[in-house]
Amino acid sequence: MIRGLYTAAAGMITQQRRHDTATQNLANINTPGYKQVTSVQRSFPEVLVSMVGGQTDNPNRELGKLNTGVIAEESMAMYKQGIITQSDSPSDFALVSDIAVKDPTTGNDIVFDEAGKSISADGEVTYKPEAFFKVMDSQGQFRYTKDGSFKVSKDGHLLTSTGYQVLDSNNKPIIIKDSAAGFQVDDQGNIVSPSNGKPVPDKLNIAVIQQPFQMVREGNGVFRIDDTEAAGVRTLAEGEQVKLRQGYVESSNVNSSEAIIDMNTAVRAYEANQKIVQFYDRSLDKAVNEVGRV
Known part of the structure; x- marks a missing residue:
């Protein structure tokens, strides 16, 4: 009886976390670059139930397996491309990413599901690489975001909506010296000043993450990476x-x-x-207060 009580309680906690995840998604439905989060549940380790006693000449004494509850194991971001919306602001940017990955056995492009993963016949999982803007927080730490609603500060720094520095390909903060005249960026991220036609300084730092599920969500559309090697962080290559x-x-x-x-x-x-x-609470109450008196 107690086992069932704990199983039901675990189910309540799991559904509460699932509800919180859905609420978080709805709260960020208008947040630029936000990626939907999906709650992943799994059962507790299964218990093998075996027959005790009975016929000793029976070689098969296993009755089956019993699950002892469920847990909300993790929340996974869905990196599916969001709708690209025109804003007409020169400091707004959107990344249209569709990086192809070749199957090493067939040479064909791998087909990914909406979660950005593909599972081969032998169970090998391949994740679709994703492109992010590389930015820097106030502590000098690198962060990654899809939110390209940038702004230009009074001193010409290109900043994210949360005030993080937008970086160039040399990991230096981008400064638009003649921001009053506006600036232009081509589809490869090269920043060009309209006054002299020269790059300022050269291009936005667009990072490609080979294993995007290694990223840790920090909030405000910003992700961090604890192990850059495991995540496969690299700079966007020409022609991608x-x-x-x-x-x-x-x-x-x-x-x-x-x-x-x-x-x-x-x-x-x-x-x-x-x-x-x-x-179960009523059953235990009867067992203690009524059956116990008998």
């Missing part, structure tokens, strides 16, 4: 299928209908587990 569009921003890729359905499903599942807990 990544284009920069000036005057546009990438919208959130949250599917509002799906998020609302997930939220309502989590509420219903939470209520079902809650009723199970109440049932």
Whole structure:
């Protein structure tokens, strides 16, 4: 009986986290560059139930497996491209990324699902590389973002919406010296001043992450990477299928209908587990206060 009580309680905690994830997605439906988060659940380690006693000449004494609950293991970001929306602001940028990966056995392009992964016949998982803007926080730490709604400060620094420095290909903060006259950026990220036609300084730092699921979400559309080697961080190569569009921003890729359905499903599942807990509570009350007196 106690096992069932703990199983139902674990289900309630899991559904609460699932509900929180759906709420977070809905709250960021208008956040530029936001990537939808999906809660991943798994069961607790399964218990092998075996037959005790009975016929000793029976070689098969296994009855089966028993799950002892569920846990919300992690939240995974869905890196599917959001809708590119025109803003007409020269300091807004959007990355249109569709980097192809070749299958080493067939030589064909690997087809990825909406989560950005592909599983081969032998179980090998391949993730789709993603392009990010490389920025620097106030502590001098490198961060990565899809939110290209930048702004130019009074002293000419190109900043993110949260005030992080936007970096060039040499990992130096970008300074637009004649920002009053505006500036232009081509589809490869080269910044060109309209006054003299020269790069300022050369190009935006667009980083390619080979293993995007190694990234850690920090909030405000910003990610950090604890192990750059494991994540496969590199600079965008010439000719790769990544284009920069000036005057546009990438919208959130949250599917509002799906998020609302997930939220309502989590509420219903939470209520079902809650009723199970109440049932066990009444059963234990009878066992202690009524059966115990007999």
